[in-house]
Amino acid sequence: MTPKQQHAFDKSAFKASMTQHLTQLGRTPETAEMRDWYLALGRALAEHTTSDLVATENDLAIKQAKSVNYLSLEFLIGRLTGNNLISMGLYDEIAAVVSEFGFGLTDLLEQERDPSLGNGGLGRLAACFMDSLAAQQYPAVGYGLHYEYGLFRQSFKDGAQQEAPDAWREPEGYPWEVVRPDLAQTVGFYGHVAVIEENGHTRREWVPSLHIQAMPWDLPIVGYQSNTVYPLRLWEGRALTPFALDAFNDGDYTRAQQAAIDAGNLTKVLYPNDNHDAGKTLRLMQQYFHSAASVGDILRRHLDAGHPLAALPDYETIQLNDTHPTIAIPELMRVLLDEHHLSWDDAWSISSQTFAYTNHTLLPEALETWSESLMANLLPRHMEIIFEINHRFLQDVAAKWPGDVRKQQVLSVIDDQGERMVRMANLCVIGSYAVNGVAALHSELVKRDLFPEFDALYPGRIQNVTNGITPRRWLKFCNPDLSALISEKIGDQWPAHLEQLEQIAQYADDKAFQKAFMAVKKRNKQRLADWVKTHLDITLNTDAIFDVQIKRLHEYKRQHLNLLHVISLYHRLIHEPNFDMTPRVVFFAAKAAPGYALAKSIIFAINKVAETINNDPRVGDKLKVVFIPDYRVSMAEIIIPAADVSEQISMAGKEASGTGNMKMALNGALTIGTMDGANVEIREEVGDDNIYIFGLDVEGVNALREKGYHPDHEYHQQPLLKASLDSLLDDTFTPGHPGLLRPVFDSVMASGDPYLCLADFADYVRAHNQIDSDYRDSTLWAHKAILNTALVGKFSSDRSIRDYVTNIWQLKAVKR
Numbered sequence: 141m142t143p144k145q146q147h148a149f150d151k152s153a154f155k156a157s158m159t160q161h162l163t164q165l166g167r168t169p170e171t172a173e174m175r176d177w178y179l180a181l182g183r184a185l186a187e188h189t190t191s192d193l194v195a196t197e198n199d200l201a202i203k204q205a206k207s208v209n210y211l212s213l214e215f216l217i218g219r220l221t222g223n224n225l226i227s228m229g230l231y232d233e234i235a236a237v238v239s240e241f242g243f244g245l246t247d248l249l250e251q252e253r254d255p256s257l258g259n260g261g262l263g264r265l266a267a268c269f270m271d272s273l274a275a276q277q278y279p280a281v282g283y284g285l286h287y288e289y290g291l292f293r294q295s296f297k298d299g300a301q302q303e304a305p306d307a308w309r310e311p312e313g314y315p316w317e318v319v320r321p322d323l324a325q326t327v328g329f330y331g332h333v334a335v336i337e338e339n340g341h342t343r344r345e346w347v348p349s350l351h352i353q354a355m356p357w358d359l360p361i362v363g364y365q366s367n368t369v370y371p372l373r374l375w376e377g378r379a380l381t382p383f384a385l386d387a388f389n390d391g392d393y394t395r396a397q398q399a400a401i402d403a404g405n406l407t408k409v410l411y412p413n414d415n416h417d418a419g420k421t422l423r424l425m426q427q428y429f430h431s432a433a434s435v436g437d438i439l440r441r442h443l444d445a446g447h448p449l450a451a452l453p454d455y456e457t458i459q460l461n462d463t464h465p466t467i468a469i470p471e472l473m474r475v476l477l478d479e480h481h482l483s484w485d486d487a488w489s490i491s492s493q494t495f496a497y498t499n500h501t502l503l504p505e506a507l508e509t510w511s512e513s514l515m516a517n518l519l520p521r522h523m524e525i526i527f528e529i530n531h532r533f534l535q536d537v538a539a540k541w542p543g544d545v546r547k548q549q550v551l552s553v554i555d556d557q558g559e560r561m562v563r564m565a566n567l568c569v570i571g572s573y574a575v576n577g578v579a580a581l582h583s584e585l586v587k588r589d590l591f592p593e594f595d596a597l598y599p600g601r602i603q604n605v606t607n608g609i610t611p612r613r614w615l616k617f618c619n620p621d622l623s624a625l626i627s628e629k630i631g632d633q634w635p636a637h638l639e640q641l642e643q644i645a646q647y648a649d650d651k652a653f654q655k656a657f658m659a660v661k662k663r664n665k666q667r668l669a670d671w672v673k674t675h676l677d678i679t680l681n682t683d684a685i686f687d688v689q690i691k692r693l694h695e696y697k698r699q700h701l702n703l704l705h706v707i708s709l710y711h712r713l714i715h716e717p718n719f720d721m722t723p724r725v726v727f728f729a730a731k732a733a734p735g736y737a738l739a740k741s742i743i744f745a746i747n748k749v750a751e752t753i754n755n756d757p758r759v760g761d762k763l764k765v766v767f768i769p770d771y772r773v774s775m776a777e778i779i780i781p782a783a784d785v786s787e788q789i790s791m792a793g794k795e796a797s798g799t800g801n802m803k804m805a806l807n808g809a810l811t812i813g814t815m816d817g818a819n820v821e822i823r824e825e826v827g828d829d830n831i832y833i834f835g836l837d838v839e840g841v842n843a844l845r846e847k848g849y850h851p852d853h854e855y856h857q858q859p860l861l862k863a864s865l866d867s868l869l870d871d872t873f874t875p876g877h878p879g880l881l882r883p884v885f886d887s888v889m890a891s892g893d894p895y896l897c898l899a900d901f902a903d904y905v906r907a908h909n910q911i912d913s914d915y916r917d918s919t920l921w922a923h924k925a926i927l928n929t930a931l932v933g934k935f936s937s938d939r940s941i942r943d944y945v946t947n948i949w950q951l952k953a954v955k956r
């Protein structure tokens with residue numbers, strides 16, 4: 141318990157509360173199982189966070205302050221119990237309570253299912269940002285969706301990915317969430333626009349033909365060592381009436397329940413696409429539902445606090461996490477125009493000073509567009525408003541560049557080459573007071589390649605905020621031994637001031653510290669090896685290099701380049717009698733979107749290669765390949781502290797930032813990476829000697845494309861590459877079934893190798909050889925690993941949030 145906290149921890153009261161919650165679950169301490177104890181613990185703790193949440197919400201100082209509203213279709217929060225215990229400063233106290241009941245706290249925490257309410261980077265970033273907002277007490281509300289099923293659970297059948305639904309909530313409900321029926325909203329869809337004549341004026345009003353209730357569920361975001369608790373407010377779709385009474389009375393039970401079935405489907409499941417736009421109607425319905433409910437709640441809070449509408453930008457800012465919540469812009473305009481009867485200019489002035497937009501990708505296939513006819517049907521009034529925004533905007537463009545039709549075409553919200561489409565990113569840039577990329581390089585490319593005309597039209601609007609990660613979850617909680625070692629040296633304030641880690645650098649050559657640091661790494665590797673033994677029955681050598689690539693499976697992230705390196709090592713072990721290598725375990729963990737065929741082929745190939753290598757007695761324990769199924773936050777918490785090498789090998793220009801790169805460096809892993817995303821800034825921080833950079837940079841990629849790239853030249857010129865690729869065609873890895881891995885071969889040969897794996901292969905192998913030799917010098921390696929932990933303080937999400945606060949949001953902290 142920290143001095144900052146108001147209430148002292150009352151152990152016997154807490155034990156009584158847990159027992160009481162067991163009773164509510166229909167159990168006694170004698171009959172309760174581990175899961176019941178976990179639920180009782182969560183519920184007993186949630187009593188405290190809920191009361192702090194309500195107190196924070198009603199705090200007058202917060203109502204009078206400016207807040208950020210973080211709108212995101214994804215919040216990949218991970219398990220809450222352990223993390224909240226850390227933030228509440230109750231970890232040790234609760235461990236003692238739980239042990240008096242006869243359990244270990246870590247075992248109990250293992251009972252929690254991850255709330256996997258996101259796909260990958262963008263969703264996890266939103267979770268880190270909520271943690272940092274609360275830690276630094278910048279007033280904030282997170283708005284998301286209450287998916288009944290999160291990201292699918294992954295398993296493998298004969299090496300191929302299988303998907304199963306992720307029912308993250310226990311039948312008894314998730315212990316940390318609180319439903320807030322008093323704050324429910326109603327959201328309309330479809331219908332028509334009525335033209336109303338009123339004392340000589342005409343006005344337009346949307347008459348939806350379908351209404352769905354948005355029921356908010358609040359999850360507590362607990363400030364580190366404070367009693368500030370902000371809500372992560374997740375909207376659930378519900379029918380306004382449970383059934384149609386007329387149909388019910390007619391005996392047509394199916395029709396009677398249709399509304400409930402439709403409403404329940406709205407937030408049934410998270411779309412499993414990462415960096416890819418699928419364009420499904422139900423997805424647009426989710427987006428609008430999320431935006432409308434959130435905008436409604438923001439306005440309610442603003443007006444309830446007694447502030448005038450015109451002052452909205454002084455009290456509320458709305459951050460759009462990529463373009464997924466863009467429809468909030470025309471929604472706010474609609475409410476201001478049609479419900480509050482503001483003039484266009486007044487409404488636009490408010491709206492365009494309220495929204496800000498973060499871009500998370502340059503990949504063309506991820507840039508959202510919606511068919512104009514689909515949108516006009518689902519949201520007729522919003523489509524009118526978008527036309528009006530665009531009409532006025534194109535007048536500005538014409539004024540700036542008279543007669544320049546091309547500028548009009550690329551900047552317009554409507555793409556009219558082919559089926560007319562609404563470009564959500566253009567709408568975002570036009571409707572926001574700030575736009576940002578997520579790493580220095582990425583932000584430059586947003587300006588130079590994605591939005592050069594917007595950058596010319598609105599100088600200064602496009603900015604950079606480099607991503608970050610929360611040090612509470614990604615060091616203090618997941619790596620308790622390293623945390624204790626650090627605190628011994630520099631005190632225990634670093635989780636809130638990560639730049640203090642720099643003081644560790646002075647111990648990089650201290651023999652005793654090196655020994656302690658590497659002993660921690662070894663224990664973390666053992667913990668992972670034990671997990672692998674238990675769950676996958678593979679025995680690992682913890683003296684081997686633990687070489688880790690964990691992230692969504694995507695062609696641009698180049699897991700198949702890593703695979704080619706693995707195959708090349710295998711090839712050399714088998715065919716070069718004098719080849720020696722430092723023992724290595726190569727870990728992969730990755731989910732592929734269910735509809736992404738090549739990504740699934742790469743997973744299958746990795747599994748087949750792993751099977752062959754792991755069972756080949758000629759390899760011994762020199763090389764093992766482990767694909768950890770069902771990658772998720774709680775798995776990352778075990779893998780990251782155990783990593784020696786962090787694979788960040790995307791083709792330059794494609795990975796906006798990456799955040800796994802930051803997590804592994806913080807935990808003392810060395811990066812092998814391209815000059816892409818935040819790798820560039822990690823290198824700046826840790827120095828060239830403590831990172832392994834390889835491959836083409838953005839200029840190199842562009843130059844090669846200019847010149848003409850021929851992957852078959854690489855294939856014919858590099859014997860090791862050729863041999864590695866050829867083994868994908870024969871039956872080396874699929875005995876008796878040659879050709880099963882051809883899709884991976886074809887992706888780099890027949891399909892032209894769009895992400896230049898073969899062009900970067902030789903330099904990648906060179907960098908890995910350097911790692912192999914450096915790792916043998918354990919003093920050298922310890923030195924480099926320590927410096928990684930010491931020098932990546934910049935990548936705390938606390939710093940990212942301060943950048944947003946100072947350069948974009950203009951908030952003041954409210955200390956409670």
Ligand code: OAK
Nearest residue numbers: 261262415500501578795796797798
């Ligand atoms: C997901 C869906 C659509 C567009 C982007 C994403 C996404 O997850 N992008 C990722 O965002 C992370 C957080 O900013 C970055 O670190 C990753 O590089 C980027 O791919």
